[in-house]
Amino acid sequence: MTAPGLLPADEHNAALLAHVRPPDWKNPSPEALYDLVVVGGGTAGLVAAVGAAGLGGKVALVERNLLGGDCLNYGCVPSKAILRAARTAYDVQHANEFGMRGTSAMTLDFPAVMARMRRLRADIGRHDSAQRLTSLGIDVFLGEANFVAPQSIEVDGQTLPYKRCIIATGGRPVVPDVPGLAEAGYVTNESVFSLTELPPRLAVIGGGPIGCELAQAFHRFGSRVTLVQRGKRLLPKDEPEAAEVLDRQFRQEGIELHYGATLLRVESMATTPRLIVGVSGGERTIEADAILVAVGRAPNVAGLGLEAAGVKYSHRGIETNDHLQTTNPRVYAAGDCVDSYLFTHAADAMTRICTQNAFFSLGPFGRKRLSNLVIPWTTYTGPEVAHVGLTREAAEQQGIAIDTYREDLRRVDRAILDGETNGFAMIHCRRGTSRVVGCTLVAGHAGEMIGEIALLMTSRLTMSDLARTIHCYPTQVEVLKRLGDQYNKSRLTPRMAALLKWVIARRR
């Protein structure tokens, strides 16, 4: 059994396949009618199937490639495993600053980094295994799902009729139609984790989260990395200030950055590709040994027979209403196949909405809405960039007036002690109120810190609640407490200040 991006054929990948696509798998005989059929066995599909089976439903799950989907096999899990190794490499390179000596003799063993990743991925793959799903009462079908009618799907010549269906077919990397790119060869997130040798020079096309994370990781491993970004900055969906911090960090580490740059063509010189990039005022040539394409994602909607099910879709994804119901009222959709947030935790949250709305709502009562979700996200670079709610630009576009509170990490003791002052926290509130509408954190572990603001926003707590919350000293998350203090100070009108002064002066 081969699967895209699952090389080399070693014991770790064999262990992973044994979980997520057992070579000797036989599909079961289908039930006469399923309560729920789930198409796609990534995060969204697994959460849907496990949730519905746990509630006593008869559930079938169809997966055409690997259970666990992108997150386990080609996304979050392998990327975060190698990012961790990259952080260690960086720490060793900078260990001198902390009084360590002799570290310059240490070298990075790239095959060992990748073997560690494959071992950990196989281990985590146990949770998503066909065997575990079967033990939970789920009928697992490995094969391509095709809708043949509004209430039935076909897999490998077998028909699966259903009362409800959740489509969770995810997405795939977009590869631009650039002359010479296919001939020169490139990797995407589906093949980069199969590398066993470090490319001496790597060209990364795309400055979004995937491009940024992998560019920095490979640079820290020792590749000479050049990042080509069509837009004017990195991480276009985040605050410009966050992108600035990352830009500074990347340049300081030695990553070559090209903004406003478009890949025009690739010429293959003997064995190594040469990238011709259009920049303002002309063309630039970039020599590279490998090319990583990370220019965006496209939803998997074609070839599913969605027309037969009466489910509308476009190149942006499956059309749904705010309840995640498609144009076929018995069919719902969640995760990356919907034009929404492309994150594992978003796929999970969306699926819970689908299950609730598909089975437990009575007409309009009890129906959950996508628009009510507060979904944070993090790019796991060093420093991490985490965000929740509106950016300044999004607030402007929506006509929401805001007050902004900002604090730099260089004023936070723990960040100084950790040597991690390259970052900041910024909170936007609805103008003149304490209601938080957005937050950006740039810090070593911003992803761990943003949950506090997500909780604040989900629970409709305020800046005063944040200011009242006692944070441990010394922690980097104290930066949030400082923003709470800033808010309190901003409320101190001259009249109130005069009153307080008067009270203090009269105390004996």
Ligand SMILES: Cc1cc2nc3c(=O)[nH]c(=O)nc-3n(C[C@H](O)[C@H](O)[C@H](O)COP(=O)(O)OP(=O)(O)OC[C@H]3O[C@@H](n4cnc5c(N)ncnc54)[C@H](O)[C@@H]3O)c2cc1C
């Ligand atoms: C490199 C990278 C790093 C990432 N890092 C993070 C991160 O750190 N944090 C985070 O939150 N998100 C991260 N993501 C995003 C995350 O992986 C996705 O948001 C998540 O996997 C979406 O889950 P899903 O179930 O919607 O889709 P997928 O995981 O893509 O699963 C869809 C499944 O459907 C199957 N399928 C498709 N068509 C059919 C069909 N016709 N029949 C049967 N099966 C079908 C596919 O084979 C696939 O297994 C990352 C993504 C990438 C690429």
